[in-house]
Amino acid sequence: LAHGGGGKAMKDLIDDVFISAFAGAAPEVLEDQARFNLAMLATHGDRLAFTTDSFVVDPLFFPGGDIGKLAVYGTVNDLAVGGAKPLYLSCAVVIEEGMQVEVLRRIALSMAQAAREAGVTIVTGDTKVVQRGACDKIFITTTGIGVIRPGLELGIDHVKPGDAILVNGLLGDHGAAILCARGDMALEASIESDCAPLHELIELLLDAAPGTRCIRDATRGGIATVLNEIADASAVSIEINEAATPLRDEVRGFCEILGLDPLYLANEGKIVIAVPAQESEAALAALLAHPHGQGSAVIGHAGLGEPGRVTMQTLFGGRRIVDMLVGEQLPRIC
Amino acid sequence: MNTPLRMADATSSVEIRVRGRVQGVGFRPTVWRIASRLSLDGDVLNDSQGVLIRVRGVASTIAALVEELRASPPPLAEITAIETRPCEGELESGFVIVDSETGAHARTEISPDAAMCSVCATETLDPFVRRFRYPFTNCTHCGPRLSIVGGVPYDRATTTMAPFPLCQACGAEYRDPADRRFHAEATACHVCGPAARLIRFDGRAFSFEQHSMLDDVDAALSLIQKGEIVAIKALGGYQLACDATRPEAVALLRQRKRRDAKPFALMARDLDVVRRYAMVSEAEAMALESREAPIVLLAATGPEDLPDEIAPGVKTLGFMLPSTPLHLLLLRRMGRPVVMTSGNLSDEPQLIDDVEAAAKLSAIAPFALTHNRDIANRIDDSLVRHMGGRLRVLRRARGYAPASIQLPPGFEPAPEILAYGAELKATFCLIKDGRAVLSQHQGDLEDALTYDDYRKNLVLYRGLFDHRPAALAADLHPEYLSAKLARATARSENLPLVEVQHHHAHAAACLAENGRPLNADPALAIVLDGLGYGSDGAIWGGEFLLADYRRFERLGTFKPVAMPGGAQAIREPWRNLHAHVTAEMGWPAFAMNFGELDLFAALTAKPLASVDAMIKASVNSPSASSCGRLFDAVAAALGICFDRQAYEGEAAARLEAMVSAGTLEEEGDALAYPLPIPNLQGSGLPYIEPLGMWNAVFGDLILKTPASVIAARFHKGLAKSIAAMALKLARRDEEDAPARFDTVALSGGCFHNKVLFEQVVSRLEKLDFVVLTHSRVPANDGGVAFGQAAIAAAHLIDAGRVRQKAS
Ligand SMILES: [Fe+3]
Ligand SMILES: [Mg+2]
Ligand SMILES: [Zn+2]
Ligand SMILES: [Zn+2]
Known part of the structure; x- marks a missing residue:
């Protein structure tokens, strides 16, 4: 692809890639905006949820996913963790000149397929090609609209001491997969990204545990970051148990070799859930019943300790502070 | 003799102010005993500034009282100043101890816990006295202090002795100024005390x-x-x-x-x-x-x-x-x-x-x-540990904390400052009235209990010393929990925060401990430790800084080498060894020349491809100019803690223990491993280059040279190179300029290594440098808070001067 020069022909080509990929899914795609029937939206609930996110990832294709899939599921999950049913997506793409049309087509098709699987429609979009070096291969921004079912009040500041903290499966797969793919870490273990849409799982969870306080997707910064955000916002302490924290052996080994703490590794299909203690069993059962909830576990509890403080009971019996990182993981030992 | 004596014969009234650690240590009864013996009239009391004595008598007798207090104060007292001036008020005849008014007497300093005195020990072992085999015997000259204190003022009521009311016999001792247990807040016996x-x-x-x-x-x-x-x-x-x-x-x-x-x-x-x-x-x-x-x-x-x-x-x-x-x-x-x-x-x-x-x-x-x-x-x-002819405190806790340390000349105007210290071996430091109070060693803050303790102690010390900081100081490291707490506290209490580079703090700790004045010329600080966050965002750990309290210039360093796995590279010394080998001679050359070594086989058994990939892709492999990591790598080469070290510094400690004293003392410098000092590409900074040393170490391994000899040659070579660096940086031979410095300050945890320490000191002294070293303050991160506090004080004193000029 060339920047600028191709004029209309070039634009048509790009539009063709995306429009043909999203064909049938986007009825209003010929207008400058998507249009929704409010009465239809209102059948799903009483509040609109609206979110946007930009996706930049290196490499574009990695075991278990690609940037297109990530861009769809990421926004779907951002809606779902608020308790919303995801309905519509927009998609803006910035492409570095020199990008191969074939690669672009693969990404577009992957997005289309991800949207189909998540039951959302990509209703509008835009593409731009920029000079070499002005962006890195391709940046995708997706924006999503969903509708929140009546009566639901999830909030990061709703967690109370005593609440159980759950995750929906093995942690750190995405972060490990990306690092492996990026640096060719010469590891035998093949770790796939956990990239997945979680709205169905969350629906099941909310049916089983209607008292759920909050749900957060543990993407960048891993569960350590999410737990700290929850502890800060709700002014509670949170203690998790290393023995109860679900990790794949391959990820454990990967972290051992790279010296990384899995609690800080990114996930793309994992959520942290806080529920009242009496609903924790029902919540766990609901999670385990869904394919995206395999490996779910209660990993800890909120408490009355120092507000904002997250700690982990280690396998050695000590209790270690799990703090929010300012930058990347950096040795502190002198 | 006659005239002055007659002059002195006249009675006068004098007010004597005693400052320092003079409360809760039996100071007033000591004054009472001396004054009574000298037949002086007057009184003694505790107040917020220390002890106040008012006496009437012959001038020479009053002078004798002051002299005796200076010469033999009570064992736990530490007098920082005695000032006298004429006394206005009327004094009754006789000498009395005035009871402290509750609330009016803020304690000026809390003593460290002190080992039992010989008199108490004798009592405890004497079957004919009432404290025979009493495990909590103590007096004003000994026993628990900081460990039992919960607040101020230091009275029995604010200590954990509060639930033990004195029995009649103990009460009588407590109230008798002639008794060793007069106002001994922790006194007790079988009848009334803990069991x-x-x-x-x-x-x-x-x-x-x-x-x-x-x-x-x-x-x-x-x-x-x-x-x-x-x-x-x-x-x-x-x-x-x-x-x-x-x-x-x-x-x-x-x-x-x-x-x-x-x-x-x-x-x-x-x-x-x-x-x-x-x-x-x-x-x-x-x-x-x-x-x-x-x-x-x-x-x-x-x-x-x-x-x-x-x-x-x-x-x-x-x-x-x-x-x-x-x-x-x-x-x-x-x-x-x-x-x-x-x-x-x-x-x-x-x-x-x-x-x-x-x-x-x-x-x-x-x-x-x-x-x-x-x-x-x-x-x-x-x-x-006794090293280089003096005792060096390596971990400063019971018995030492919270004894205050006098700040050097020039620091008198320093406002109150609270410095949060480092991360491992955490301590904090308060500045008040020109003195520094360094907390006891508390440990690794990442441990939640230790962190809780650290926070509790911050509150305790601020209360005990009635401390209201005008500024906070902390390490530059973005992830130190101590620094994060300091940043949050600075925000919430609206206080200025001085962020101090780790090795500059080490340097200042050594300068301040040695009383180097605020305005003295910069000295060369050789700070050798594991890691600290550099002012350029890189990881430092073997640094030659031209430093005073205000600023520093990085003149030299150790070779920056990747740490594949970050903190994991500290736990697993083979990683550092591998990083050194590949960064220096490269793996193919190592394999070709030294492939027969067991070491080669041991390294090959490790996931080297992954580690290489990490270094290449810069995944969790920060580059560090560390001295501690060089020790780890050399230890690993000798098979010491190759796979893993069980505690921080184990590899270096074992390497030191391995050093053959014979080789160290008798072998000539020629066999010490070469560590030349070229300049870094880019920055041009002189650095200690280990390539020649590695070739020599591996060569010695091929020759089956005993590890004890290799360890000695390494220590010696390193010390020699460090001294050579100091000499080079001093620029003594430049014709139209004086040497850049004549004083060298040594700090950082690597100097807890006795062999390295003594080698470096004696070589620097032979080069006619004045060498400053730690003794009361640990050279490791336990001393960092003290250095931070001094640097923050220097900044605030300067800022105050600027403000004064402006107004
Ligand atoms: Fe240090
Ligand atoms: Mg937090
Ligand atoms: Zn005693
Ligand atoms: Zn008694």
Whole structure:
């Protein structure tokens, strides 16, 4: 692809890639905006949820996913963790000149397929090609609209001491997969990204545990970051148990070799859930019943300790502070 | 003689102000005794500034009083100033101690806990006095202080002695100015004070043969002698004790405490027992018997040996003598050393709470010698080592903290400052009235209990010292929990925050400890440690800084080498070795020249491809110019802690222990490994280049040179290179300019290595440098808070001066 020069022909080509990929899914795609029937939206609930996110990832294709899939599921999950049913997506793409049309087509098709699987429609979009070096291969921004079912009040500041903290499966797969793919870490273990849409799982969870306080997707910064955000916002302490924290052996080994703490590794299909203690069993059962909830576990509890403080009971019996990182993981030992 | 005497014969009234640590140490009764003996009229009282004495008498007699106070103050007192001026008020005849008004007397300083004095020890062992075998005997000259304090003023009511009202006999002593226990806030006896009890942690009843044991304390010893592990509630926390001469007991303790290889501290009844296992110099004996009563690191070269399990891989033993009556009584019948290690699971702080101790220690020790006085503040045993002709405090805790340290000339106008210290070996430091109060060692802040303790102590110290900081100071490191807390506190209390580079803080700690004035010329600070966050965002750890309190210039460094795996590279020394090999000669050259070494095979068995990929892709492989990591790498090359080190600094400690004294002393410098000083590409900074050293080390390994010789040649080569760097940086030979510096300050944890320290000091002194070293403040990160505080003070003093000029 060339920047600028191709004029209309070039634009048509790009539009063709995306429009043909999203064909049938986007009825209003010929207008400058998507249009929704409010009465239809209102059948799903009483509040609109609206979110946007930009996706930049290196490499574009990695075991278990690609940037297109990530861009769809990421926004779907951002809606779902608020308790919303995801309905519509927009998609803006910035492409570095020199990008191969074939690669672009693969990404577009992957997005289309991800949207189909998540039951959302990509209703509008835009593409731009920029000079070499002005962006890195391709940046995708997706924006999503969903509708929140009546009566639901999830909030990061709703967690109370005593609440159980759950995750929906093995942690750190995405972060490990990306690092492996990026640096060719010469590891035998093949770790796939956990990239997945979680709205169905969350629906099941909310049916089983209607008292759920909050749900957060543990993407960048891993569960350590999410737990700290929850502890800060709700002014509670949170203690998790290393023995109860679900990790794949391959990820454990990967972290051992790279010296990384899995609690800080990114996930793309994992959520942290806080529920009242009496609903924790029902919540766990609901999670385990869904394919995206395999490996779910209660990993800890909120408490009355120092507000904002997250700690982990280690396998050695000590209790270690799990703090929010300012930058990347950096040795502190002198 | 005649005229002045007649002049002096006239009576006058004088007010004497005594400043320093003069409260709660028996100062007023000392004044009372001297004044009464000299027949002076007047009174003495405590107030917010210290002690105030008002006397009427002949000038020469008053001068004699001041002289005697200066010459022989009470043992725990530390006078910083005595000022006299004419007294206006009327004085009654006779001399009285005026009771402190409640609230009016803010304590000026809290004393450290002090080892029992000889008089109390004698009493405790005397069957004909009422404190015979009383484990909590103390007086104004000795006993618990910081460990029992909960608030100010320092009165019995604010200590954990509050629940023990004085009996009649103790009360009489307490009120009698002539008695050694006048206002001894912690005084007690069998009748009124706390009692020791031997219990089973599981609460089950048990009996010991009453007729053959003197009491519970003695019975605890019998258990130890039988090979049991016994928990002991000591002064600043629980301890775990067992017979040090029984390998199986020591091994069991190690296993149950989950403590891999870190040496155990020992306690012995007296010096004679210590001398059977270790060499004790005069200075070391004095340290052992001092009021501070620290653990003293001694050369394990006595006629008898202790099991290897005590201190695996190192040739030193850490001994202390009984410092409380409880320990004195416990070890009375014990002719052998006892392991006396902190009562905790590995990496956690020492337990102080009875319930928690029962929950956590019962799996280690079935029995506990406990008592019913609470420990208010956790204080570890201190650790000192005699190096380069002086005692050096390596871990500053019981006996030393919170004794204040005088700041150098020029720091008098410093406002109150609170410095948050580093991360491992955390301490904090307050500045008040031109003095620095460095907290006790608290440990690794990442441990939640340690962090809680650190926060609790911050509140305690601020209360005890009535401290209202005008500014905070912290490390530059973005992730230190101490620095994060400082940043949050600066925001919430709206205080300025001075962020201090780690090695600059080390440097300032050494300068300030040595009294180097605020406006002195910069000195070369050689700071060698593991890692610290550099002002360029890189990781530093072997630095040559031209520094004063205000600023520093980085003149030289160690070679930056990747740390594949970040902190994991510290735990696993082979990673550093591999990174060094690939960064220096490259793997193919290493394989070709040294492929026959066992070392080559051992490295090949590691996931090298992954590690190489990490370094190449810059995944968690920060580059560090560290001296500590060079030690790790060399140790790994000799097979020391190749796979893993069990505790921080283990590899370096074992490498030091391996050094052959013969090689060190007799072999010429020519065989010391070469570490030349080229300039870094880019920055042009001179650095210590290890390539030649590696070729020599591997060459020696091929020649089957003993590891002890290799270790000696490494230490020597490194010291030689460090001295050469100092000489090069001084630029003495430049014609039209004076040398850049004449003083060198040494700091950083690597200088706890005795061989390196002594080699570097003697080489620098031979080059006619003035060498400043640490002794009261640890060279490792335990001293960083002190340096931060000095640097922040310098900044604030300058800022104050600028403001004054402007207005
Ligand atoms: Fe340091
Ligand atoms: Mg937090
Ligand atoms: Zn005494
Ligand atoms: Zn009594």
